[in-house]
Amino acid sequence: MKKKIAWLCFAAPILFGSQITTTYAATPSDEDKKFEAYREAMADFNPGDFWIEDGEKLFHEKRGPKNVSLDGCDLGLGPGVVKGAYAQLPRYFKDTNRVETLEGRLLGCMVHQQGFNEEEITKPYYASLAEENGTKSDLVELVAYVAAQSNGQPYRVKLENAAEKNAYEMGKYAFYHRMGSMDLACASCHATPGLVLRGVHLPVMTDPATAGKVMTAFPAYVIKDANVRTWFWRNERCLLAMRMPFLKVNSDLDVALHLFQVMEASKTDTPIAVPGIKPRA
Amino acid sequence: MKNNLLNALSVALFATAGLYSAHLLAAGNPAAAGNGDTNITEEQFLKVAKESFPWATPEEFDERVKNDVTLAICNKTNGQPNAAETDVILKFEKSRMEYPKDGKLYGDWKKGQEWAEGAHGGRIGFADADDPAHPNGANCYACHAIDPNFPGAGNMGPSLTNYGKLRGQSEPMIKYTYEKIYDSKALVPCSLMPRYGGKGHLLTAEQVADITAFLLDPASPVNLPAKEAAK
Numbered sequence: 001m002k003k004k005i006a007w008l009c010f011a012a013p014i015l016f017g018s019q020i021t022t023t024y025a026a027t028p029s030d031e032d033k034k035f036e037a038y039r040e041a042m043a044d045f046n047p048g049d050f051w052i053e054d055g056e057k058l059f060h061e062k063r064g065p066k067n068v069s070l071d072g073c074d075l076g077l078g079p080g081v082v083k084g085a086y087a088q089l090p091r092y093f094k095d096t097n098r099v100e101t102l103e104g105r106l107l108g109c110m111v112h113q114q115g116f117n118e119e120e121i122t123k124p125y126y127a128s129l130a131e132e133n134g135t136k137s138d139l140v141e142l143v144a145y146v147a148a149q150s151n152g153q154p155y156r157v158k159l160e161n162a163a164e165k166n167a168y169e170m171g172k173y174a175f176y177h178r179m180g181s182m183d184l185a186c187a188s189c190h191a192t193p194g195l196v197l198r199g200v201h202l203p204v205m206t207d208p209a210t211a212g213k214v215m216t217a218f219p220a221y222v223i224k225d226a227n228v229r230t231w232f233w234r235n236e237r238c239l240l241a242m243r244m245p246f247l248k249v250n251s252d253l254d255v256a257l258h259l260f261q262v263m264e265a266s267k268t269d270t271p272i273a274v275p276g277i278k279p280r281a
Numbered sequence: 282m283k284n285n286l287l288n289a290l291s292v293a294l295f296a297t298a299g300l301y302s303a304h305l306l307a308a309g310n311p312a313a314a315g316n317g318d319t320n321i322t323e324e325q326f327l328k329v330a331k332e333s334f335p336w337a338t339p340e341e342f343d344e345r346v347k348n349d350v351t352l353a354i355c356n357k358t359n360g361q362p363n364a365a366e367t368d369v370i371l372k373f374e375k376s377r378m379e380y381p382k383d384g385k386l387y388g389d390w391k392k393g394q395e396w397a398e399g400a401h402g403g404r405i406g407f408a409d410a411d412d413p414a415h416p417n418g419a420n421c422y423a424c425h426a427i428d429p430n431f432p433g434a435g436n437m438g439p440s441l442t443n444y445g446k447l448r449g450q451s452e453p454m455i456k457y458t459y460e461k462i463y464d465s466k467a468l469v470p471c472s473l474m475p476r477y478g479g480k481g482h483l484l485t486a487e488q489v490a491d492i493t494a495f496l497l498d499p500a501s502p503v504n505l506p507a508k509e510a511a512k
Contacts, residue, residue, distance in 0.1 A: 124336075126408035169319040173326055176317035178352050180345050181403050181482055182475040183466075185356075187317070189437070198400075198423045199433025244345055245337035246406035253333030 039277050048144065048221030048275025051136070051228040055145025058138055064114025073109035075102065075146065086150035087272060090259045092163045099167040101258050103230050104250030106142045122249050133225040139249075143230050144219045147274045155215065155266040157259070164259070167252070171260025174253060175205075181243035186257070189238075200280075205261050212268030215261060217276025224280040231258055323348070323356075341405060344481040349373075355471035367470045374467035377479045378460060381486040386459040386493055387450075393495025394502070396488045397421040398431070403483050417483040419462075419492060424474070427496070429507035438474060445497035446504040459493045 059070045059082070075085035076093070090101045096108060110116045121139055126132040159165045178185040189195060190205040204210045218231045235257050236247045247254055330346050337346065348356060350373050354366045362370060380386060399418015404411040411417070421427055424438035434440075448454050461468055463478035463486065477484040484492075495501050 124407045129408045132408040169321050170326065170329060172317040173319045173321035174330075176356075177326065178356055179348060183352060183473075184475065188473060194436070196434075196436045198420070198435050240404050240406060240409055243403040243405065245334035245341055248333055248335050251333035251335075252329045256329070 035279050042277055046221055046275055046277055047226070048219070048228050048277070051141045051144040051219070051221075051275065052148045053145075054136075055141035055143070058141055059145055064110065064116045066113065066115040068114055070106070070109055070113070070142070072113055073106065075105055082146045082149040084150050084153055086147040086274075087153040087155050088157060090157065090164075090167070090255055090262070092161055097163075098252075099163050099255050099259065100250070101232065101255055102146055103139065103143045103232050104255060106146065107139055107250050110139070110142075124246055133227050136227065140219065140228055140230055144228050144275055147219055147272065150272045151274060152271045154269045154271055155212070155262055157262050157266045159263070167256045167259050168263060170252065171256035171258070174257055175260055179242070179244065180239075182241075184242050186238060206264060208264045208267035209270075211261055211264035212270035215265040216270050216272045217274065217278065219274050220276035220278045222278045222280065228275055229278075231261075323353070336406070345405075351466050351470070358471075360471040362470050370466060370470040374464050374470075374476075377476075378464050378467055379478060379486050380459070381490050386490050387455050387497070388487060388490035388492075388494045390491065390494035390498040390501045392488075393491035393493070394428070396484065396492050397427060397495055416488070419477055419484055419488075421492070428502040430502055441496060442503060444503055445499060445501065448497070450497050450499070455493060455497065458496055459489055462492055463489045 062069050071080040073080065074093075074095075075082065076088055076091050077083075077085055086102050089105065090099050092099050093105065098104075100108065107118065107121060110121060111118045121137070124132075126135065159168050175186045176191075178188065186205070189197060189202045193204050193207070195202045203214050205214070215231065218234060219228050221227075222229045232247070232249050232254050235254065239245075239247050327347065331342070334342065334346060351370045354362050354370055358366060381388070396416070396419050398421075399416075400420040400423070401415055402411050402417025421441075422431055422434045424435040426434035426436075426440040426442050427444070429442050444458075457468075461474075462484075464476045465472040465474035466476055476482050478486060478489055496503055498504065
């Protein structure tokens with residue numbers, strides 16, 4: 001299910017990535033400016049594009065024990081419709097009776113339509129960080145491909161029924177909930193402007209403009225990992241820093257946190273532009 | 282003698298200012314993060330959390346996901362406990378306070394420097410988990426400027442540069458500093474600062490004493506001018 005991506009050790013991450021992630025700039029804004037220049041230079045060569053290409057092949061290929069493609073997968077706009085699908089997710093699905101993210105929905109289609117084993121796809125049991133970073137997952141490729149089919153569109157996620165409203169409220173509750181060994185909530189770092197954590201500016205996810213800017217870049221190619229990371233993974237990394245247990249992809253809390261944040265992004269007209277490029281994340 | 286008096290006075294002022302600020306500043310303080318005004322109950326949240334963190338052991342779930350009495354009040358009150366709730370928190374947190382077995386609250390500042398810089402420790406999960414065999418760090422620079430030569434500090438907490446130079450090394454100041462690091466919430470009920478001491482938190486009593494010395498010692502870089510090269 002998972003491919004090694006040793007071949008992906010591009011010169012770029014080695015030359016630039018190590019610099020960006022291991023040295024401290026004089027001020028955070030200097031580092032941000034430096035990275036902005038790097039991002040521009042990378043605009044025509046984003047390694048994340050490989051995930052999109054591979055994801056497109058995977059989507060249409062007949063795969064799994066049931067030997068079917070994902071062309072029958074309904075991402076909210078009808079079976080197989082990928083254009084604009086990411087811009088309206090997460091949303092409630094009748095067939096699963098759940099609110100689902102793009103990642104969770106694709107996972108469900110891989111399991112229920114193609115017959116893959118869910119645990120095989122989502123289990124986080126890597127032996128080392130190198131193995132984790134060096135693993136290019138089918139699911140993330142699929143997410144990257146489908147998400148890119150919303151490029152140019154702003155998020156327009158809506159709360160239209162009780163399930164969606166409840167998931168949003170749960171996300172809000174979790175976002176403001178202090179917990180973990182560090183006594184922190186997501187909001188402790190990401191609800192007040194101007195906060196810097198060990199030299200890194202913290203995005204204010206309760207500010208629509210910032211949420212729009214950050215979330216339209218995910219899934220993003222993360223240079224520190226030389227891998228593409230989804231919004232699930234971005235939230236999981238924060239929970240890790242809070243010393244919380246490992247979050248399960250497609251769990252109710254994954255969906256709730258994603259929905260709460262993307263509702264802020266949906267208030268803006270910032271167009272989705274994936275894969276973004278992030279120094280770390 | 283005069284110095285001691287001044288030191289005692291400054292400790293008293295600090296402690297009082299801390300307690301007041303907990304009430305006065307809570308509204309504009311990120312520590313005031315409450316439950317964001319939802320109709321979700323803690324019970325509903327824990328039910329969702331249980332299924333969303335399937336790899337947590339029961340002990341990890343109790344220690345990290347469930348709130349203790351202090352965080353439960355801080356979450357419920359949006360970081361602004363009333364007088365009765367403040368008493369409950371202070372009583373609970375004071376009962377958690379422990380000191381090194383040898384009674385020395387002022388340890389080795391060089392070790393303290395290492396614990397202050399270190400960001401290792403306490404992460405659980407899989408490939409990203411920290412090795413519990415290695416001593417934990419406190420990642421103080423995540424939130425505080427401390428040694429002026431250390432690049433990349435955070436600003437979520439106040440600058441601690443010149444901490445000892447400004448405050449002196451009196452017994453009350455040592456005790457205040459130790460207790461603030463070991464259990465910030467024994468001094469300020471819903472302090473944004475993590476509690477570092479005690480079960481489920483990152484540091485041993487001895488490590489807290491080391492960081493206390495790192496902040497206070499006149500020979501520590503915290504209390505010396507920044508080196509030219511770092512400017």
